Amino acid sequence: MTLERVDWVSPLDARCLEEQHQEVERSERNGHVCSVNETERISADVTYWLGPNAGRTEPAHWPTTGKMPPMDISVRKWRLRLSNDTQKGESFKCDVHPSAGVNLDKINRQYGSPRDFATCLENEADLTVHSSAMEVIMHEVSNPDDGVKSESVVRYTGSAENPVTLTQDEGNTNTSNFAQVPYEQRVEIEFKNLVYTASLGFRKGKKEILHAINGRFPQGQLIAIMGPSGAGKSTLLDILSGYRIRGVKGFVNTNGTPRNLKAFRKSSCYITQDDRLQPLLTTSENMQIAADLKLPLEVSQSEKAETIQAILNMLGLEQTRNTRASGLSGGQRKRLSIALELVNNPTVMFLDEPTTKHKFYLLSTSRGRIRHKSHFRFTLEEALIGLSSSGCGLDSSSCSQCIKLLKDLAGQGRTIVCTIHQPSASLFQLFDQVYVLGAGRCLYQGSTDNLVPFLGQVKYPCPQYHNPADFVIELACEEYGTDIIDTMVTTTEESTSLVQPQKDDEGGLQATSSTNQLKVLLRRGFIKTVRDQTLTYLRVLVNVFVGLMLGTLYWQAGRDGTKVLDNYNLLFSILMHHMMSTMMLTILTFPNEMSILIKEHFNRWYSLKMYYASVTLIDIPVSVVCCVLFSIIIYGMTGQPYEQDRFFMFLVISMLVVFVAQSFGLMIGAVFNVVNGTFLGPTLSVPMMMFAGFGVTLNDLPTYLYWGSYISYLRYGLEGFVGAIYGLERPTIYCPDDAYCHYKYPKKFLQDIAMKGDQFGNDVIALLLILFILRVIAYVLLRYKLMAIR
Numbered sequence: 001m002t003l004e005r006v007d008w009v010s011p012l013d014a015r016c017l018e019e020q021h022q023e024v025e026r027s028e029r030n031g032h033v034c035s036v037n038e039t040e041r042i043s044a045d046v047t048y049w050l051g052p053n054a055g056r057t058e059p060a061h062w063p064t065t066g067k068m069p070p071m072d073i074s075v076r077k078w079r080l081r082l083s084n085d086t087q088k089g090e091s092f093k094c095d096v097h098p099s100a101g102v103n104l105d106k107i108n109r110q111y112g113s114p115r116d117f118a119t120c121l122e123n124e125a126d127l128t129v130h131s132s133a134m135e136v137i138m139h140e141v142s143n144p145d146d147g148v149k150s151e152s153v154v155r156y157t158g159s160a161e162n163p164v165t166l167t168q169d170e171g172n173t174n175t176s177n178f179a180q181v182p183y184e185q186r187v188e189i190e191f192k193n194l195v196y197t198a199s200l201g202f203r204k205g206k207k208e209i210l211h212a213i214n215g216r217f218p219q220g221q222l223i224a225i226m227g228p229s230g231a232g233k234s235t236l237l238d239i240l241s242g243y244r245i246r247g248v249k250g251f252v253n254t255n256g257t258p259r260n261l262k263a264f265r266k267s268s269c270y271i272t273q274d275d276r277l278q279p280l281l282t283t284s285e286n287m288q289i290a291a292d293l294k295l296p297l298e299v300s301q302s303e304k305a306e307t308i309q310a311i312l313n314m315l316g317l318e319q320t321r322n323t324r325a326s327g328l329s330g331g332q333r334k335r336l337s338i339a340l341e342l343v344n345n346p347t348v349m350f351l352d353e354p355t356t357k358h359k360f361y362l363l364s365t366s367r368g369r370i371r372h373k374s375h376f377r378f379t380l381e382e383a384l385i386g387l388s389s390s391g392c393g394l395d396s397s398s399c400s401q402c403i404k405l406l407k408d409l410a411g412q413g414r415t416i417v418c419t420i421h422q423p424s425a426s427l428f429q430l431f432d433q434v435y436v437l438g439a440g441r442c443l444y445q446g447s448t449d450n451l452v453p454f455l456g457q458v459k460y461p462c463p464q465y466h467n468p469a470d471f472v473i474e475l476a477c478e479e480y481g482t483d484i485i486d487t488m489v490t491t492t493e494e495s496t497s498l499v500q501p502q503k504d505d506e507g508g509l510q511a512t513s514s515t516n517q518l519k520v521l522l523r524r525g526f527i528k529t530v531r532d533q534t535l536t537y538l539r540v541l542v543n544v545f546v547g548l549m550l551g552t553l554y555w556q557a558g559r560d561g562t563k564v565l566d567n568y569n570l571l572f573s574i575l576m577h578h579m580m581s582t583m584m585l586t587i588l589t590f591p592n593e594m595s596i597l598i599k600e601h602f603n604r605w606y607s608l609k610m611y612y613a614s615v616t617l618i619d620i621p622v623s624v625v626c627c628v629l630f631s632i633i634i635y636g637m638t639g640q641p642y643e644q645d646r647f648f649m650f651l652v653i654s655m656l657v658v659f660v661a662q663s664f665g666l667m668i669g670a671v672f673n674v675v676n677g678t679f680l681g682p683t684l685s686v687p688m689m690m691f692a693g694f695g696v697t698l699n700d701l702p703t704y705l706y707w708g709s710y711i712s713y714l715r716y717g718l719e720g721f722v723g724a725i726y727g728l729e730r731p732t733i734y735c736p737d738d739a740y741c742h743y744k745y746p747k748k749f750l751q752d753i754a755m756k757g758d759q760f761g762n763d764v765i766a767l768l769l770i771l772f773i774l775r776v777i778a779y780v781l782l783r784y785k786l787m788a789i790r
């Protein structure tokens with residue numbers, strides 16, 4: 001479709017136009033004949049433009065003739081100005097199909113003013129428009145004079161001779177296109193009697209954090225949840241996003257109906273205060289993985305590329321396409337966090353304190369950067385003005401740039417809710433709505449403009465030249481007494497009736513199939529493995545190094561009858577090496593992965609099953625390489641029997657022990673943080689060693705402790721090694737002429753250590769069984785952890 005000089009404006013900014021043109025009188029409407037009068041020739045000076053000019057405030061036009069970008073076709077709610085060449089009094093005819101399903105009440109509530117003629121094409125199935133001068137769609141919903149609101153759409157295309165029929169199908173309704181959120185997908189959030197009670201621990205009782213609060217967050221607006229520290233802002237955000245579900249009572253509605261949590265989560269995203277990115281992937285790789293996981297399979301790669309391009313352009317990340325996330329400045333990381341979630345065009349976005357540095361204490365500073373316990377943390381303001389490299393103070397203009405970005409995103413039809421501590425006056429004005437919390441109660445909700453009149457109404461007028469945001473926080477902190485709190489709460493209380501229970505649906509949350517999720521996660525895992533210096537290269541190096549060390553220490557001990565006990569020690573050392581190196585690496589690295597998992601899983605990138613499967617599979621090649629290298633070195637240097645079967649048995653046991661130790665580490669890493677895990681991992685391994693049959697032979701174990709040997713994977717590992725080296729009817733071991741070889745005969749040795757040399761098969765089965773059980777337990781714990789934190 002080609003267009004000629006059509007200017008599109010977002011519904012949100014249409015309100016600016018309305019304000020500037022208070023004198024606009026709607027033209028007379030006789031049936032479907034409408035006219036344009038002079039005042040409707042609005043000058044192009046105040047609007048935010050969609051499409052190629054998105055975010056610009058200066059006048060701009062579509063090219064005289066050009067293709068309409070697909071994203072605009074998907075927009076079914078917009079405000080459209082008539083082009084400058086529309087003549088005064090010019091009439092045009094509108095063919096309008098019934099607007100079934102249009103929720104007038106919703107429109108009224110959003111736009112407030114009856115004069116506002118923001119448009120609505122929701123549920124229009126087939127729109128055909130003819131006019132002498134232009135193609136026009138006029139969707140007349142109401143008449144301002146009789147109290148019903150007016151909504152209209154005007155679309156201008158070619159000539160009357162060539163009328164255009166627009167249907168919903170004609171538009172590119174592909175959700176992958178990042179830009180305007182289609183009208184029918186927009187979400188208004190209401191909550192009623194919301195109570196959150198936190199458990200204080202075993203026998204310590206409960207504490208009510210939110211006390212039956214009510215509120216309404218209109219669609220397409222930027223909403224700030226404000227309040228003093230501990231007021232319950234983050235808690236409310238967690239509940240509204242669906243992240244926190246336990247201990248919550250009350251009702252949350254979306255678009256007037258009970259929230260369907262699964263559906264809601266599909267259309268919303270939660271951007272945490274800390275940036276949880278894959279540090280080894282570049283910006284474009286991170287975006288590509290997000291697109292592959294979050295967009296339906298039907299979306300082609302070229303469409304995905306377009307979407308990614310549009311997002312990177314809008315967030316100013318184009319220059320960092322090939323930079324790894326670990327090399328991005330803190331601000332760029334923050335923007336990338338937002339960009340990743342924008343991929344599937346969410347209609348609701350929750351951001352936890354995007355303008356605050358961080359909640360956590362700083363450990364140290366390094367080269368002028370703020371170093372956090374686990375991440376560098378910076379604010380979004382820094383992101384936008386590039387202050388992150390110094391991590392220093394923020395100015396008000398950078399703050400407003402940050403909020404303007406969010407406001408632009410809201411202007412595209414998103415409902416954006418963020419918590420914010422204490423914004424400056426200019427920053428405060430950028431928000432559409434503000435929700436003030438004080439000690440878990442709502443003190444004010446409504447437009448930012450109305451806050452000052454409201455304070456006057458409750459007899460605590462905001463002093464002149466005082467930032468209303470500061471003043472309301474002072475009130476919330478009870479600096480002016482507690483009476484005012486009660487007055488504000490009472491005045492604010494809303495009486496919406498939302499009494500239906502919340503719904504849930506059965507469908508999957510993720511956009512793509514399990515196979516695709518696994519495929520993409522394996523691809524990401526492969527990139528990480530290739531680039532990871534710790535998990536891959538260091539691990540391989542450590543295996544080679546330890547192999548060489550042990551090989552030197554036990555040089556040719558395997559073929560020497562005088563060194564059978566030394567060789568036995570060596571086998572146990574090999575077990576220790578496999579266990580500790582793998583388990584500790586997992587315990588140390590998994591908690592960080594876990595934080596990324598929590599974010600991505602909550603934002604519906606993939607299911608836990610597929611994540612777990614990918615984690616399991618992706619590690620196999622590196623583990624195998626490590627085991628093979630280590631085994632070749634150690635086996636050769638220590639002079640173990642040069643027989644293919646024995647070496648193969650030795651290798652199989654090594655690999656199984658590695659996989660089991662990794663699962664053990666995963667189990668601990670899934671539940672405990674690094675500090676606790678580092679303590680627990682080795683500590684819990686000690687009984688495993690005790691029961692392995694090393695030091696105390698299995699025969700000497702007290703009967704009441706014998707069960708321990710059945711659950712110790714090290715026992716099966718040691719038995720497997722011994723079987724491989726001394727089993728299979730190994731002949732007499734070489735003994736130097738002048739030496740005494742107590743264990744010249746392998747059978748004698750096996751007898752003394754109370755092991756049989758023919759248990760290899762059983763050992764393999766036992767190790768496989770333990771591996772399976774540990775993997776299942778680790779999965780269950782992981783799932784439990786994901787649920788427990790909510």
Ligand SMILES: Nc1ncnc2c1ncn2[C@@H]1O[C@H](COP(=O)(O)OP(=O)(O)OP(=O)(O)O)[C@@H](O)[C@H]1O
Binds near residue numbers: 233
């Ligand atoms: N699980 C919990 N157990 C006990 N108290 C809790 C729990 N969760 C939240 N709280 C308490 O609830 C109150 C609100 O916490 P929340 O994190 O929502 O506050 P906030 O307004 O976001 O504060 P800040 O601005 O400092 O982040 C705090 O007093 C906090 O200590």
